[in-house]
Amino acid sequence: MTHPPRHLADLSLAERRETVAGLGQKPFRADQLSRHFFARYTDRAEEMTDLPAALRSELAGELLPSLLSADKDLSCDNGATRKWLWRLFDGAMVETVLMKYPDRVTMCVSSQAGCGMGCPFCATGQAGLTRNLSTAEIVSQVVAGEKLLAGEGGRVSNIVFMGMGEPLANYKNVVAAVRRLSAPVPEGLGISQRSLTVSTVGLVPAIRKLTAEGLTARLALSLHAPDDELRDELVPVNQRWKVAEALDAAWEYAEATGRRVSIEYALIRDINDQPWRADLLGSLLAGRLAHVNLIPLNPTPGSKWTASRPGVTDEFVERIAAHGVAVTVRDTRGQEIDGACGQLAATVTGRSVGPASRRGARKNLPIA
Numbered sequence: 001m002t003h004p005p006r007h008l009a010d011l012s013l014a015e016r017r018e019t020v021a022g023l024g025q026k027p028f029r030a031d032q033l034s035r036h037f038f039a040r041y042t043d044r045a046e047e048m049t050d051l052p053a054a055l056r057s058e059l060a061g062e063l064l065p066s067l068l069s070a071d072k073d074l075s076c077d078n079g080a081t082r083k084w085l086w087r088l089f090d091g092a093m094v095e096t097v098l099m100k101y102p103d104r105v106t107m108c109v110s111s112q113a114g115c116g117m118g119c120p121f122c123a124t125g126q127a128g129l130t131r132n133l134s135t136a137e138i139v140s141q142v143v144a145g146e147k148l149l150a151g152e153g154g155r156v157s158n159i160v161f162m163g164m165g166e167p168l169a170n171y172k173n174v175v176a177a178v179r180r181l182s183a184p185v186p187e188g189l190g191i192s193q194r195s196l197t198v199s200t201v202g203l204v205p206a207i208r209k210l211t212a213e214g215l216t217a218r219l220a221l222s223l224h225a226p227d228d229e230l231r232d233e234l235v236p237v238n239q240r241w242k243v244a245e246a247l248d249a250a251w252e253y254a255e256a257t258g259r260r261v262s263i264e265y266a267l268i269r270d271i272n273d274q275p276w277r278a279d280l281l282g283s284l285l286a287g288r289l290a291h292v293n294l295i296p297l298n299p300t301p302g303s304k305w306t307a308s309r310p311g312v313t314d315e316f317v318e319r320i321a322a323h324g325v326a327v328t329v330r331d332t333r334g335q336e337i338d339g340a341c342g343q344l345a346a347t348v349t350g351r352s353v354g355p356a357s358r359r360g361a362r363k364n365l366p367i368a
């Protein structure tokens with residue numbers, strides 16, 4: 001089998017009803033199954049007591065195959081940060097992170113196993129692309145978080161596509177996941193689209209296509225350098241779509257949705273953290289619907305790069321703010337459990353090993 005097994009989260013509610021009818025059952029059984037998954041967060045046939053016993057395992061077997069099995073389930077920050085490493089049906093590994101804050105819960109989900117974009121500072125990028133995740137494999141990561149929180153009376157409030165993979169390189173399944181996550185129960189999970197953030201390395205045609213979808217999700221653009229010379233190196237797709245083109249596409253998205261684009265910028269010591277680059281970045285963004293999210297680099301094993309010094313980070317923030325541009329430094333939570341992009345999966349699959357020291361004194365500011 002090359003595709004993950006079919007799951008109801010891959011299908012619209014109408015398609016689920018057709019599938020159930022095709023199995024010789026009443027279409028409303030599809031709604032019941034959907035409620036179990038999207039409102040009670042279960043795919044276990046024995047828990048579906050509103051379905052005739054004889055039907056439960058047949059329907060659950062057809063439409064609710066178990067897609068994720070937890071290879072590791074880690075927590076840190078006194079339980080406020082949780083990370084799963086999932087094994088998929090074919091052995092591929094992906095990770096999901098859940099972060100609890102006093103006023104919200106943010107989940108960071110993966111859209112691909114691995115990534116083909118090759119950014120040299122990113123652990124996921126080093127391993128290359130294994131495959132795209134199905135819509136249901138993406139949605140199931142969030143359902144796992146909801147299931148955990150349901151026991152504590154909580155809910156997922158924000159979802160960021162900032163785990164493994166380039167979401168816009170898995171366009172169809174990611175857009176379907178955005179729709180499924182935001183559709184009301186029983187069609188989907190009922191999380192406001194406005195609380196979803198799709199992060200991209202800057203695939204310009206895909207950003208344009210996304211603009212035309214009429215979504216209200218936020219867009220994050222991983223810029224990391226304001227000039228083409230450095231961005232060509234840090235973000236290899238820049239050799240295809242330049243800084244100016246990526247920003248133009250981002251502004252079109254912002255205008256169409258009325259939502260500020262989040263400009264992601266990993267601060268790498270002595271590489272992209274010079275005052276002149278802060279000034280250039282500020283001038284590119286001044287007057288735009290933008291917010292800068294500075295990420296202290298999480299060093300990948302074997303890399304010569306490390307995070308910027310705190311004083312340098314502070315000056316970078318000030319110079320951007322001086323252009324009237326909103327800027328925050330991202331929370332660096334979950335570092336003891338390799339909470340950043342791709343780290344844990346890379347360790348387990350043996351492609352790279354060993355935590356570099358990542359415990360500098362850093363600011364603790366919200367992600368979004």
Ligand code: SAH
Nearest residue numbers: 122162165166199200201222264297298341
């Ligand atoms: N592929 C998408 C989304 C996943 S990466 C993208 O690149 O936008 C999510 C974010 O983590 C991106 O902004 C990415 O640049 C950043 N990131 C990757 N590796 C990092 C590292 N080692 N330290 C800090 N940020 C990193």
Ligand code: SF4
Nearest residue numbers: 115117119122125201
């Ligand atoms: Fe892929 Fe994003 Fe990592 Fe670049 S930063 S390699 S696009 S996951």
